[in-house]
Amino acid sequence: xADHESPDLQVESPKRHPGHERRAWVRLSSExxxxxxxxxxxxxxxxxxxxxxxxxxxxxxxxxxxxxxxxGLFVEVATNAEELRCxxxxxxxxTRERDGCWITGCAFASLLxxxxxxxxxxx
Numbered sequence: 001x002a003d004h005e006s007p008d009l010q011v012e013s014p015k016r017h018p019g020h021e022r023r024a025w026v027r028l029s030s031e032x033x034x035x036x037x038x039x040x041x042x043x044x045x046x047x048x049x050x051x052x053x054x055x056x057x058x059x060x061x062x063x064x065x066x067x068x069x070x071x072g073l074f075v076e077v078a079t080n081a082e083e084l085r086c087x088x089x090x091x092x093x094x095t096r097e098r099d100g101c102w103i104t105g106c107a108f109a110s111l112l113x114x115x116x117x118x119x120x121x122x123x
Contacts, residue, residue, distance in 0.1 A: 027053040027060070028121045032077050034061055039072035039088065049104075051077060054120050058107040059089065066102045067091045073106060079119040087112075 030051040037046040049063035059075060067073065071091045078084050089106035096102055112120075 027055045028117065030054050030120055030122065032120065032122070035076045036061065036063070036073045038067070039074055051120070052103065054117065056112045056114065056117050058092070058105065061104040061106065063102050063104050064100070066094055067104055069094060075106065077120060080122070081119070
């Protein structure tokens with residue numbers, strides 16, 4: 001059977017144990033501006049938002065647009081050195097907020113290293 005997912009978007013996931021905390025990585029607040037666009041979309045189809053928190057395994061975005069779970073996204077965010085990074089990710093959960101925005105939880109295609117993670121957290 002053919003795998004229809006892009007090989008570079010295979011999400012690494014930790015082993016889960018029933019009854020244990022689901023979060024595998026520490027989440028760090030960020031509040032950085034972010035731009036994201038569907039991998040299958042055009043470059044002009046980008047949406048602005050804010051990073052709520054980020055971990056080695058993923059990111060929570062605050063967006064005014066809803067993306068369906070399973071959607072592949074390019075998430076563009078600046079590092080502390082103002083270097084723009086494009087991180088491929090896949091939407092894993094979406095929650096509507098009272099203000100009409102969407103909290104969009106995404107898993108990165110590959111884990112960030114601890115030092116790399118720190119480059120996205122304000123000093």
